[in-house]
Amino acid sequence: MYKVKATKGDLWAAANxxxxxxxxxxxxxxxxxxxxxxxxxxxxxxxxxxxxGSLVLAVGGHARGNIWFVTTNVVEMLSKGERFRFYKILKDHLRGIKEAAPEVQLGNIVSADNHAHIRLLNALGATFARGVVMSPAGFQFRQFWI
Structure with missing residues (x-):
């Protein structure tokens, strides 16, 4: 398991x-x-x-402080040890982003119903706004900063 600069193919594979x-x-x-x-x-x-290997587990970025990532179904197949390795890669990458640009406030929104991502964001040290915002589709989202 490893982190690399994403290609258009990686994003397409994740989206698919x-x-x-x-x-x-x-x-x-x-x-x-x-x-x-x-x-x-x-x-x-x-x-x-x-x-x-050649399988995409996740893709993400942080242009202009708007941090984002999505996971694929491959993550669901990981063992407990592999999930821990995945988390460590995410955590190390986040640390590197913050060290490279400590003045940039990273944040975004997450669906209030996406409990897996909220748990992950909490583990990574995110803070959340009180209350929710409604999406254009009419669903509740929570704003966070990390």
């Missing part, structure tokens, strides 16, 4: 195999979109992928 929670969150944010049309457009100099 979003985890159940991330696919639900994607549609809860704004309805009528196709992940294959949206996610590959987020490729920039900050975008990385976590892979296991």
């Amino acid at each position: 195999d979003l985890s159940r929670g991330d696919l639900t969150e994607f549609h809860s944010l704004q309805s009528g979109r196709n992940p294959l049309d949206v996610i590959p457009k987020y490729l920039d100099e900050t975008t990385h992928a976590i892979k296991c």
Whole structure:
């Protein structure tokens, strides 16, 4: 398992195999979109992928302080030890981002129903705004900073 600069192919692979929670969150944010049309457009100099061999586990970036990542169904198949390794890669990457630009406030929103991501964000040290914001699709999201 390793982290690399993402390619358009990595983003396409992730968009084509979003985890159940991330696919639900994607549609809860704004309805009528196709992940294959949206996610590959987020490729920039900050975008990385976590892979296991040729399989994409996650992709994400942090352009202009707007931190994001999505996971694929491959993550659901990881053993407990592999999940810990995945978490460690995420945590080390986040530490590197913060060290490179300590003045940048990283944040975004997460679906109030995406409990797996909220648990992960809590483990990574995120703080959350009180209350919720409504998405254009009419679902509750929580703002966070990390």
